[in-house]
Amino acid sequence: MSPRLSFYVHIPYCVKRCGYCDFNTYTPAELQGPDLAAVSANYIDAVIQEIEMASSSVGNAEVPTIFFGGGTPSLMPSADLARVISAIREKFELANDAEITIEVNPDSVSEQFLAHMREAGANRISMGMQSAAPHVLETLDRTHKPVNVARAVEQARKNGYEHVSVDLIYGTPGESFADWKTSVESALALPIDHISAYALIVERGTKLAAQVARGELVMPSDDETAEKYLYADESFEAAGFTWYELSNWSKPGGECRHNIAYWDGSFWWGAGPGAHSYFGSERWWNIKHPKSYQERIAKNESPIQEKENLTPENKADEFILLQIRRREGILHSQMSSSQISLAEKFVSSGDLDRESWAQNKLVLSKNGRLIADRIVRELVL
Ligand SMILES: C[S@@+](CC[C@H](N)C(=O)[O-])C[C@H]1O[C@@H](n2cnc3c(N)ncnc32)[C@H](O)[C@@H]1O
Numbered sequence: 001m002s003p004r005l006s007f008y009v010h011i012p013y014c015v016k017r018c019g020y021c022d023f024n025t026y027t028p029a030e031l032q033g034p035d036l037a038a039v040s041a042n043y044i045d046a047v048i049q050e051i052e053m054a055s056s057s058v059g060n061a062e063v064p065t066i067f068f069g070g071g072t073p074s075l076m077p078s079a080d081l082a083r084v085i086s087a088i089r090e091k092f093e094l095a096n097d098a099e100i101t102i103e104v105n106p107d108s109v110s111e112q113f114l115a116h117m118r119e120a121g122a123n124r125i126s127m128g129m130q131s132a133a134p135h136v137l138e139t140l141d142r143t144h145k146p147v148n149v150a151r152a153v154e155q156a157r158k159n160g161y162e163h164v165s166v167d168l169i170y171g172t173p174g175e176s177f178a179d180w181k182t183s184v185e186s187a188l189a190l191p192i193d194h195i196s197a198y199a200l201i202v203e204r205g206t207k208l209a210a211q212v213a214r215g216e217l218v219m220p221s222d223d224e225t226a227e228k229y230l231y232a233d234e235s236f237e238a239a240g241f242t243w244y245e246l247s248n249w250s251k252p253g254g255e256c257r258h259n260i261a262y263w264d265g266s267f268w269w270g271a272g273p274g275a276h277s278y279f280g281s282e283r284w285w286n287i288k289h290p291k292s293y294q295e296r297i298a299k300n301e302s303p304i305q306e307k308e309n310l311t312p313e314n315k316a317d318e319f320i321l322l323q324i325r326r327r328e329g330i331l332h333s334q335m336s337s338s339q340i341s342l343a344e345k346f347v348s349s350g351d352l353d354r355e356s357w358a359q360n361k362l363v364l365s366k367n368g369r370l371i372a373d374r375i376v377r378e379l380v381l
């Protein structure tokens, strides 16, 4: 039987870098080019060549999901992304019901792009909404207007996308509770079946980090951020969305199958600069800079920067790390006896769901979801 292999395809370009973001993405100016078309020329050819390398190294595999992420995939010509889907279809067995997601930025997505990608097989859109409050978007250094999000979501639905998701960020400096309420309500007013909501992280080296260090922006307290998480969770649940991972809620059937594949230890191939892959017992990641990546591929060399072998212990730790974030939780039979006894105190403190525990399963309670990182550190270190 052929193995299952999901594909992540990285598009490392953005028109402008948002102040909080440290993703592996570049503006045309950062790549010393006049415009996007110039800096991204032949990029997709390189990605397709990597997909051919994947086919030689893995052999045949069934592909249940493809995810175009970035950066900003919606900046690429749709014909180019369609070529990537065709290459995967040609080299592997693309499942009939494959989930094919495209991350889009509300500013750069056109109806024509959506229509063409739908024809090419894409059936899920994930949009960076972040906030509905203009001053919060400004602090986040975003260029889009809230109205662009509603327009793009409507267009995606009109063009037959089965699944539409938005990303929200909470805990931006200056975001009041009322601002967050507005963002949650605006998201829930859209015809979507999935929401990701992340607390703003101050990543080292970003413009946001410098503004915080200089005291120009003040990050909210952990309590305030926790309150926003609890409010969002209650509102999403009341609107028919269920949490299925700490930062992800969906309507029934709207769970992102690609993300679930990452979390449950399935195999995936990440194509593009900086992309990570996992297959068999090996994990590897590609060289980070798009130019170096393209140079390597042009010489028919592997773009891999480094590889590591995962021991059974690594795999077990990783399983706990990812699976604890899921509503499905972890069976006691998947934990060591010392992990089970270490977890007992979190049952007493109400951070683990008592009912599930009694049924030999570790599932975070609502309060536990707020301290998931701490619980993991105790269980895994
Ligand atoms: C690649 S972006 C999404 C697509 C598109 N580039 C956009 O921003 O509209 C992935 C998501 O990661 C989240 N993200 C990035 N940096 C973050 C940070 N420092 N803290 C919290 N969330 C972050 C944002 O919600 C963003 O929508």
Ligand code: SF4
Pocket: 013, 014, 016, 017, 018, 021, 022, 023, 025, 070, 071, 072, 105, 128
């Ligand atoms: S958040 Fe999205 S649009 Fe902004 S820099 Fe990061 S990848 Fe680009």
